[in-house]
Amino acid sequence: MRASASNLASHPDVVVIGGGPAGSTVSALIAQRGYRVQLFERERFPRFHIGESLIPETYWVLERLGMLDKLRESHFVKKYSVQFINANGKQSAPFYFWDNKAHQCSQTWQVVRSEFDLMMLNNAREHGVEAHEGVRVRDVLFEGPRAVGVRIQRADGSQQDVQARVIVDASGQSGLLQNKFKLRVWDPVLNKGAIWTYWQGAYRDTGRDEGATLVLQTANRQGWFWYIPLHDDRVSVGVVAPFDYLFKGRVSHEQTYQDEVDCCPAVKDRVSAGRRVTGYFATKVYSYRATQVAGDAWVLVGDAFGFLDPLYSSGVLLALRSGEMAADAIVEGFQLGDVSAAQLGKWGPVFNQGVDRMRRLVCEYYDGFSFGQFVRTYPHLRGTITDLLIGDLFTDRVDSVWPPMESLYPEGKAPPPPWDSGTSPQHTQNKANELILPEGHRP
Numbered sequence: 002m003r004a005s006a007s008n009l010a011s012h013p014d015v016v017v018i019g020g021g022p023a024g025s026t027v028s029a030l031i032a033q034r035g036y037r038v039q040l041f042e043r044e045r046f047p048r049f050h051i052g053e054s055l056i057p058e059t060y061w062v063l064e065r066l067g068m069l070d071k072l073r074e075s076h077f078v079k080k081y082s083v084q085f086i087n088a089n090g091k092q093s094a095p096f097y098f099w100d101n102k103a104h105q106c107s108q109t110w111q112v113v114r115s116e117f118d119l120m121m122l123n124n125a126r127e128h129g130v131e132a133h134e135g136v137r138v139r140d141v142l143f144e145g146p147r148a149v150g151v152r153i154q155r156a157d158g159s160q161q162d163v164q165a166r167v168i169v170d171a172s173g174q175s176g177l178l179q180n181k182f183k184l185r186v187w188d189p190v191l192n193k194g195a196i197w198t199y200w201q202g203a204y205r206d207t208g209r210d211e212g213a214t215l216v217l218q219t220a221n222r223q224g225w226f227w228y229i230p231l232h233d234d235r236v237s238v239g240v241v242a243p244f245d246y247l248f249k250g251r252v253s254h255e256q257t258y259q260d261e262v263d264c265c266p267a268v269k270d271r272v273s274a275g276r277r278v279t280g281y282f283a284t285k286v287y288s289y290r291a292t293q294v295a296g297d298a299w300v301l302v303g304d305a306f307g308f309l310d311p312l313y314s315s316g317v318l319l320a321l322r323s324g325e326m327a328a329d330a331i332v333e334g335f336q337l338g339d340v341s342a343a344q345l346g347k348w349g350p351v352f353n354q355g356v357d358r359m360r361r362l363v364c365e366y367y368d369g370f371s372f373g374q375f376v377r378t379y380p381h382l383r384g385t386i387t388d389l390l391i392g393d394l395f396t397d398r399v400d401s402v403w404p405p406m407e408s409l410y411p412e413g414k415a416p417p418p419p420w421d422s423g424t425s426p427q428h429t430q431n432k433a434n435e436l437i438l439p440e441g442h443r444p
């Protein structure tokens with residue numbers, strides 16, 4: 002049942018800003034422990050969102066959320082592998098997750114996010130979360146350094162202050178608190194853009210390959226395409242390339258997309274039998290992170306904390322894992338009577354290390370890393386590199402891949418520069434990545 006924003010229970014324990022995967026996760030896991038949670042989402046669901054390919058390590062959080070049976074009963078396409086196709090059209094062998102881990106977690110899903118996000122939000126409601134749609138959080142309220150509540154605005158323009166013991170910012174790329182405190186640090190190297198559309202009747206593999214994510218490099222090596230088969234015979238096909246290359250001095254998103262398809266015969270062949278069923282979506286995809294995950298009585302989760310280039314489809318996993326880690330820290334904080342920045346943000350260093358590992362794999366790909374060459378040279382590391390691809394990021398066991406990877410560098414090449422946590426001059430640029438929807442498409 003949907004809660005009414007005009008009838009707010011006073012003083013919940015936790016207020017969550019945003020009802021995407023991060024907000025639904027953190028709120029459901031806190032409510033499971035008996036605390037009162039109110040969530041405010043500015044849109045009305047279902048609403049469009051990009052980010053359709055899940056990776057296997059989402060399984061463990063989805064299990065805690067009680068979402069697995071719902072996903073199994075859904076019509077979402079089952080995903081068993083990821084496969085890379087290089088600029089010459091040469092395919093790596095698929096990385097089958099099951100071969101690496103013979104467990105049901107090795108099958109995941111390609112989801113339509115409007116449907117998946119609604120399932121997640123309704124699941125949070127089933128756990129007792131009072132979730133209000135069409136209610137925007139205008140500001141987080143502070144007494145000194147400590148967050149004490151939020152100011153909400155309903156669709157009719159009326160405003161109200163809601164107090165809570167902890168505020169979780171899960172507002173996605175709009176990053177309410179990141180902007181308020183200028184916490185956003187742009188990644189020094191990952192500054193891309195993306196253009197995508199949806200096809201019906203385009204090529205699909207069969208059997209366990211039907212739901213594979215394909216990553217296809219363009220012939221000029223400037224960018225890559227994602228090819229994500231969805232249900233109802235649709236395929237999401239998008240190109241990612243340096244922002245300036247994709248958007249500066251170009252005629253239109255449509256023309257640029259067509260040019261890039263022409264530059265990638267493996268995509269051109271696959272979509273040729275299909276019919277385009279939407280217009281062209283576009284966005285800046287600059288990676289970023291905040292300089293801190295938490296303050297006194299507030300915490301950031303999902304894209305409201307950080308966003309990583311979509312190459313390996315890690316965004317929803319990072320939203321779920323940060324939501325989970327934050328929920329555990331908040332519940333423990335309530336039990337200890339401690340909602341300080343140190344308590345609420347204790348998961349930050351481990352989480353950042355995990356993101357750093359995925360980030361390094363992203364940078365290596367853009368720097369010419371070849372999965373095929375790597376597994377041919379180091380076949381015993383195929384499992385470990387697959388661990389990274391499935392999102393098993395929060396363990397130093399996977400760090401054994403880096404020295405062998407460096408051994409394949411051409412002379413003079415150095416490892417990618419690390420993300421800089423606060424001293425970067427880019428610190429002050431706070432304009433978020435902005436999604437451009439095709440004409441007539443409802444957000």
Ligand SMILES: Cc1cc2nc3c(=O)[nH]c(=O)nc-3n(C[C@H](O)[C@H](O)[C@H](O)COP(=O)(O)OP(=O)(O)OC[C@H]3O[C@@H](n4cnc5c(N)ncnc54)[C@H](O)[C@@H]3O)c2cc1C
Binds near residue numbers: 042053171315
């Ligand atoms: C081009 C591209 C491709 C991607 N591909 C993938 C992929 O294949 N797989 C993958 O896992 N990830 C992918 N991602 C990343 C993924 O989309 C995000 O990481 C994920 O959606 C983050 O979830 P979230 O809950 O943090 O934020 P969101 O899903 O953005 O949710 C935030 C919510 O907060 C609401 N909100 C914002 N401000 C307010 C406010 N003031 N008051 C109330 N509500 C508010 C918004 O309406 C929104 O519903 C991709 C991203 C891009 C840009």
